[in-house]
Amino acid sequence: MTPAVGKDTMQQNSSHIATVTYEGGDERRGPLTMGQANMIRCILRDDPEHINNHDVWAIPPGTGLDTVIDALRTLALRHEGLRTTFPHTPGTAPVEQVVAGEGTFTVTVLDHPEFPEEPARYAESVARAARAGRFALDREFPLRISVLTLGGVPVHAALASSHAVTDGSALAVLREEFLALLAGEELPPPASFTPLDLAAEEASPAGKRKSEASLRYWERIIRTEPQEMFAEPRAAGADGRARQLTLRSRRGARALAGAAGRTGNPEATVLLAAWCALVAHRAGQDSCVTAVPTSNRFHSTIARSVNTLSQDALLCLDVRVPSFDTLVRKTWGAALNAYRHSQFDSVRLWEMIDRVTGERGSHFARDVVLNDVSVLPATLLSAAPQDSSGAELDLTWGPFQALPTRMLAFTYETAPQLHISLWADPALFTPEEAEGFLTGLVRLLEAAAEGDVPLDELTGVTGVRPPERGRDWRRAEGCWVSPAAVGDALSGAVDGLPVHIATDHDADGAGPDLTAYIAIGNAALTPAGAHEALMAEVPAHGGTGVLAPGRYVLVEHPPAEADRSDAWRRLQIIEEGTGRSRQVRHER
Secondary structure, three states: OOOOOOHHHHHHOEEEEEEEEEOOOOOEEEEOOHHHHHHHHHHHHOOHHHHOEEEEEEOOOOOOHHHHHHHHHHHHHHOHHHHEEOOOOOOOOOOEEEEOOOEEEEEEEEEEOOOOOOHHHHHHHHHHHOOOOOOOOOOOOOEEEEEEEEOOEEEEEEEEEOOOOOOHHHHHHHHHHHHHHHOOOOOOOOOOOOHHHHHHHHHOHHHHHHHHHHHHHHHHHHHHOOOOOOOOHHHHHOOOEEEEEEEEEHHHHHHHHHHHHHHOOOHHHHHHHHHHHHHHHHHOOOEEEEEEHHHHHOOOOOOOOOOOOOOOEEEEEEOOOOEHHHHHHHHHHHHHHHHHOOOOOHHHHHHHHHHHHHHHOOOOOOOEEEEEHHHOOOOOOOOOOOOOOOOOOEEEEEEEEEOOOOEEEEEEEOOOOEEEEEEEOOOOOOHHHHHHHHHHHHHHHHHHHHOOOEHHHHHHHHOOOOOOOOOOOEEEOOEEEOHHHHHHHHHHHOOOOOEEEEOOOOOOOOOOOOEEEEEOOOOOOOHHHHHHHHHHHHHHHOOOOOOOOOEEEEEOOOOOOOOOHHHHHOOOOOEEEOOOOOOEEOOO
């Protein structure tokens, strides 16, 4: 696909397509890896501009076009993933991968008499434009490559990639090897698994045990921890789009190095602890549940694999500790536990999530994501100009993007500057609050570099405030819940029948946190039917405090004193139950 460029640019520039032939590779065929299957599900469902990747590789001055083409050919032969397609019939998802031994791919050469004022930013725009359009999984080479030349001399390679074959880490490895080839270096044999090697390892008895352990780990968190980190009244206004906010700060880098040195912990661990502390504080939660996608490259056999390994590690960090130093000491163990449980069958994972959330009466939201790519073997950095590389603390806004999260952050580097991009849901964060969050993160690191920080002083230290919830909000089954919102959602789900939500426990302190009383009149409704109707509505109420009651009580008519919970309790019960198991039927 030829990247889109402006009309004026096309009048001045020339382009041609170079066809690159490769041969001598091994032909292979086999099942998908878990990561491939997971990502292909997303590719077939999501907007390609969101799911595809892109990168820009700066080409050393004086490099000839033939040398660039030869390096790209070498990479295709070296990495089976680049020679992989996924045959399938229309309307179905692939179940196998095929590695070609020989074939061709194309490179678009865009020649310019002169570049725009900011060549790197222009190259970034060419690469981003190439993300448009789905990759044909069954036949298309997984890289769409453009070489930008100035008077015939290559300056940048701008490319988009299929997420079925590469993730950001794989692109970083390819960039590093591409530059090494251009420098005339001889690459050592690949040390990491090919995709088919990984698929075989995952299908082994040890691989299956690892997957089962991962499912058990995830189930414990899904069953007991907050289903949504951001549960507050403001969450109702989300539209799924957020602007990119980028922090570049030498202050942050010095503070992170100082806090790591003082506590004797790696910088990545300290930064993760600070992130979790501040997210949990802003969300008003006792724990931080955050996805950590790059974590599953921690093992040497897959660290440099040119493959998509995009499976989340789900980190759950309890922040109910007195101080930041205590939290840092807990973070590494919690993170390692999450990393070890980031290999799983994604179909079975979502089957488990559906089952557990149905039993719990909740909806799991992957609403906080931290992608720390600064620790990868080859750092994934945006190709946009680093105008603020010397800034003590600089914040710049980028474009809106559609994201299925409430809060997403990429850490690109930690030295000589702390470079983080954040996408924060504007329903939850005004622009000032988003800037305040990143500034607050730097302030927390600066305070931690000087000494231990009491976690009950985070508002004063960082300037970040916890959410304001109404008086009726309460914790139920590990989640923040608004009984009023539950009542409204349940009444709407059962066609407007009168509903009352009771929130107190039984006299002995046991029993469900939420009990729903429904006046059904002559309607044909059961507790199971009420629960099923409400569960169909729960995803649409994300973040607004809707959790299905643990008990449904059906009565004939509402009491005259409808606002008094004890009046509902005195009514004759027609039927009661959890909606999730066998009901108890009473005489009407």
